[in-house]
Amino acid sequence: MKSCSNITELDLRNVGASCTEFPDGYNLPFRSDGSDRYLSAPQILSLYNYEFHESEWExxxxxxxxxxxxxxxxxxxxxxxxxxxxxxxxxxxxxxxxxxxxxxxxxxxxxxxxxxxxxxxxxxxxxxQRHTPIERLSMENMQLWLEAMDFSKVHTLSIEYGGTRPEGKGLLVDLPPALTGLENLSIQGRWLNWRTYLAEWEAAPGPLPKNKWPSSPPPPALDFILALPTTLKKLTWTKSETVQEDIFDSVLKHQGASLEHLEWTNHEGGFKPRPILTEDQLRSLGKWAPGLTSLTVDLERRNGTLPQDELTILAETLPKLRRLIVNLNLLDERLLMNNTGYDDKKKHASDSVLDVEEGLDLFQGLRKAKVGEKFDSVEFRQGEWTDDWPFGESLWEDRYWVRCWVVEKDGGPGARCKSGSEKAFDANF
Structure with missing residues (x-):
């Protein structure tokens, strides 16, 4: 980066101990005096487990x-x-x-x-660095990176993490205004440091134990999105663990006008049902993000009833939508909330797999309700579609899908669907 001026894509992944000296294996090394300068200004930046908040002084x-x-x-x-x-x-x-x-x-x-x-x-x-001011030594790695590199050329940014949570003033406050050319953003998780909120909760006046929080603390990832310029064309937020109105609606109001592609999904596996958008929130997509051409969301199949009404809302309120991916659940809410045995869950999941006929009925209903441009493709998914290895129950090791599209026939365009399944991970890994 210091000697090459033609690097357009930078992918940094911290997956554990490295052969370099600490801390160079966990983030980029910068001189605290601010003398580093990068000749390259990448357009695509992918970061995994990057320690944004670390500083020399710490x-x-x-x-x-x-x-x-x-x-x-x-x-x-x-x-x-x-x-x-x-x-x-x-x-x-x-x-x-x-x-x-x-x-x-x-x-x-x-x-x-x-x-x-x-x-x-x-x-x-x-x-x-003995004569470098402590104020400089205390600067976070992200703050030093901002001094060294031009971030205005970044149009695609991906931030994911495993054990190192994205945090720090450099990331949440200083970076967003520098991303003036950002069009595609992909983030994973809430970026919430529960230790910080637990300490604040314990320090609050009143005897312990206190009442539970009235709601989950706002995720710092939301602050990051809302601090970005309103230039996003594609937004992917996985594992947000929430679709609360004050979060989902805030993102749509801030970034929706320019959005063409939106993915907001959560993994079904876990100890509680995943959050699902309400019908009012689905309608708000048409109000705040009318230019969406592709959408990936989670919808719920409750007691065997497929979400045809919710799909109809999407078809009626998003006139430019041409590609739709819907993640359907394998398990009903009651099976997740109750202490249901694994064998019963496995049987219920097998019985809940969408077949071609059901997928075709949903697709036909979508086509009939569609306003504006016609669908190019619709896909219904179930099972494990994240990149996480499903340790534990094998219930989440399979991917099921029904893909539907329109074909030209002698009598006019007609609907066609096919189904399939695949292992999410190589058994020989």
Whole structure:
């Protein structure tokens, strides 16, 4: 990135320990003085498990030597006498060098255990940046990245995570205004740090235990979306775990006018039913995002009744919609809420798989109700369609689908559907 000017796509994935020194294996390395500059300005940026909020100072200050200042900074004389300032500097530089030599000798003869401070190069970085202001050392990795690279060229951004939750002021506050050319956004999860909210809950006035939260805390991912310029053409939000009106409606009102493609889905597997859009929310799609040409959403099959009414609403309120993907549930809500055995769940799931005839009926109903442009394709899905490995119950290892489209016949266009299933993951993995 520093030496090449033609990098247009950058994919960073942190999947565990790397062969590079900490912290370079978990995010991009930047000099805290802000001198780094990237020649390339990528257009496509994909980040997985990136540590946006990490800073040099957080890593350093917990292990600084005992002779450092109380805040962990390098000791500096306050004297106006240049000789005293020089002598003080030389004294502490000598102490630092002695610590280095002493550690190397003791390690060599087995008198000292391995030190993260020395072995990970933290001591050297602390020394090299000893006169860098703490304000600079405390800057988050994302904030330093914003200084080093032009983000205005990014038109496609993907942020996903496994164990490292996206967080920090650099990500949530500083990055969105810099993404002036963003058109396609894909995010996963709520980005919610429950430890933070638990600490706030415990610190609130009143005796414990307190009442439960009246509602789930707002996800930081929502703040990120609402802080972005209103330029999005495609938005994908998976595992949001919510379609609350104050969240779903806020996103539509902010980004809906420019949206052409929307995917808002949650995995069915879990200990509670996944959130489903209400009929009023489905109608609001036509009000706030009338330009949608493709849509992927979750709908509910309740007690064997297929969501034909909900599909009709979509057909009537989205005149430009041509491609629709609907994720239907395998299990009824009562099976998820009750302590139902696995065998009963498995049988119910097998009986709930949509067949071609049912899919064709739904598609015909959609075609009949469709306003504006006609459908190019409609797909009904069930089972595991995320990229997560389904540890545990094999109930979520299969993908079921019914795909429908229009074919030209002698008597005019007609509907055609086919069904199938596949394993979501390679058994030999």
């Amino acid at each position: 890593d350093m200050r917990s292990v600084t030597p005992h002779w450092a200042n109380d805040d962990g900074s390098w000791p500096v004389s306050n004297s106006t006498n240049s000789v005293i300032r020089w002598a003080t500097e030389m004294y502490y530089r000598s102490r630092w060098k002695w610590d280095q030599l002493s550690y190397e000798y003791k390690c060599a003869v087995g008198l000292a255990d391995y030190s993260r401070w020395q072995g990970h190069g933290i001591a050297r970085r602390w020394y090299d």
